[in-house]
Amino acid sequence: MTAVPDGSAEKAVLVGVELGSLTGAEVRESLNELNRLARTAGAEVAGTVLQKRPRPDPAHFVGRGKAEELAALCSAAGAGLLIFDQDLSPAQARNLENVTGVRVLDRTQIILDIFARRARTREGKLQVELAQLNYVLPRLTGRGTELSRLGGGIGTRGPGETKLETDRRRIRQRIADLQREIAEVRRHRQLLRRARKVAPVPLVALVGYTNAGKSSLLNALTGAVVSVEDRLFATLDPTSRQLRLPTNEVVVLTDTVGFIRHLPHHLVAAFRATLEEVVEADLLLHVVDLSHPAHQAHITAVDGVLEELGAGGKPRLMVFNKTDLVEPGELDLLGRNDVAVSALTGAGLDTLRAAVADALSTWRTRERFLIPYSRTQLVALAYEHGRVLAEHHREDGVEIEVELPVAWARRIAARLEEQADS
Numbered sequence: 001m002t003a004v005p006d007g008s009a010e011k012a013v014l015v016g017v018e019l020g021s022l023t024g025a026e027v028r029e030s031l032n033e034l035n036r037l038a039r040t041a042g043a044e045v046a047g048t049v050l051q052k053r054p055r056p057d058p059a060h061f062v063g064r065g066k067a068e069e070l071a072a073l074c075s076a077a078g079a080g081l082l083i084f085d086q087d088l089s090p091a092q093a094r095n096l097e098n099v100t101g102v103r104v105l106d107r108t109q110i111i112l113d114i115f116a117r118r119a120r121t122r123e124g125k126l127q128v129e130l131a132q133l134n135y136v137l138p139r140l141t142g143r144g145t146e147l148s149r150l151g152g153g154i155g156t157r158g159p160g161e162t163k164l165e166t167d168r169r170r171i172r173q174r175i176a177d178l179q180r181e182i183a184e185v186r187r188h189r190q191l192l193r194r195a196r197k198v199a200p201v202p203l204v205a206l207v208g209y210t211n212a213g214k215s216s217l218l219n220a221l222t223g224a225v226v227s228v229e230d231r232l233f234a235t236l237d238p239t240s241r242q243l244r245l246p247t248n249e250v251v252v253l254t255d256t257v258g259f260i261r262h263l264p265h266h267l268v269a270a271f272r273a274t275l276e277e278v279v280e281a282d283l284l285l286h287v288v289d290l291s292h293p294a295h296q297a298h299i300t301a302v303d304g305v306l307e308e309l310g311a312g313g314k315p316r317l318m319v320f321n322k323t324d325l326v327e328p329g330e331l332d333l334l335g336r337n338d339v340a341v342s343a344l345t346g347a348g349l350d351t352l353r354a355a356v357a358d359a360l361s362t363w364r365t366r367e368r369f370l371i372p373y374s375r376t377q378l379v380a381l382a383y384e385h386g387r388v389l390a391e392h393h394r395e396d397g398v399e400i401e402v403e404l405p406v407a408w409a410r411r412i413a414a415r416l417e418e419q420a421d422s
Helices: 023-038 065-079 090-100 107-118 121-141 143-147 161-165 168-198 214-222 265-270 274-278 297-308 349-359 377-387 404-420
Strands: 010-019 042-053 081-084 103-106 203-208 239-245 250-255 282-289 316-322 363-373 385-393 397-405
Touching: 010 023, 010 065, 023 042, 023 107, 023 397, 042 065, 065 090, 081 107, 090 103, 090 121, 103 107, 107 121, 107 265, 121 168, 121 265, 203 214, 203 274, 203 297, 214 239, 214 250, 214 282, 214 316, 214 349, 265 274, 265 297, 274 297, 282 297, 282 349, 316 349, 363 377, 363 404, 377 385, 377 397, 377 404, 397 404
Parallel strands: 010 042, 010 081, 081 103, 203 250, 203 282, 282 316
Antiparallel strands: 239 250, 363 397, 385 397
16 A cells, blocks of 8 residues: 555545435435545545445445455556445454455545645644544554555545554543643633623624535625635634624624534544634524535534534524525525525625624613713714714713613713713
């Protein structure tokens, strides 16, 4: 098993198994997604195999006979890689490699590989390495020599050969070190959140299935220029921008990593520091690619991850994106509180801003203040952080009626009280 030359694509055969209650349509859709994952990881898909069986074979997952068929198919296609859509046990992966003579990876390893190549920040790299080591640790038994022979290629990015070849004690030590470093990242984020609470600003998090258009929506709403690519997991590290609402209120809008079906548990656990932005958010915008035929399944998958994070009960708006790619009749099927938008054309963005403002209404209050002419900077403060509904100039000052965040209303009231007491 040799290293893959730089710039060349590994040829891979994809394998899906229709098990138990799974339908053929569900398995085919999942295989289509695996195809995109494999290509995102840099593979050239040379073939796809779908098998139906009541339960996995304990030794080879697909059975010895099918494993031999896969060996012949890989040989004919010149493929050096088999990618399974389901997770394999260490023994199953080892047995399949022995029969087929090619490397064998599963869905989790492909996702981890993509995350490893996409991580840009120190935080992202720490979290990916932690997820990979937690995945590798129980799979070390009897695979030391195989791991040392892996060389380059898909599924070998991240911690690297030296770390993977160390014994359990050293890997556990590295995991402990990573956990400490990530805990430090979490403390830093908590400090930032504490600073936000000094001058409270609502946090709105974009969540959704990978490639639903969250980054495009962030750009369209805020005028940001976050990189947008039509590929899975284009966004890994969170990005935050300010968004001004029709009420003149400013909120922080955060783009988060996309979710996917069967998102590895190790990855969710490792990325908890990053995903705390979701847990701490005051409002979630669940972005859905309405043009995708499996968008209902995507919604279910995202809901599952949110539950795992402890954010299942968070207030949320369902935002159906890419309406420019669907027939008008499909919009009639949306719920009354759903928002239909196109980040590409800008359709529905004003409606979405208004819906966000409405969903955050508990953050706002409507107040009437009489502000002395000696404190007119408070009038400017009201205009900056709220929506002034009426303004009247009287002999003793400026009377305003304003809708603004509760925290800013309290600040203005406190400063007026200070003046009255002085």
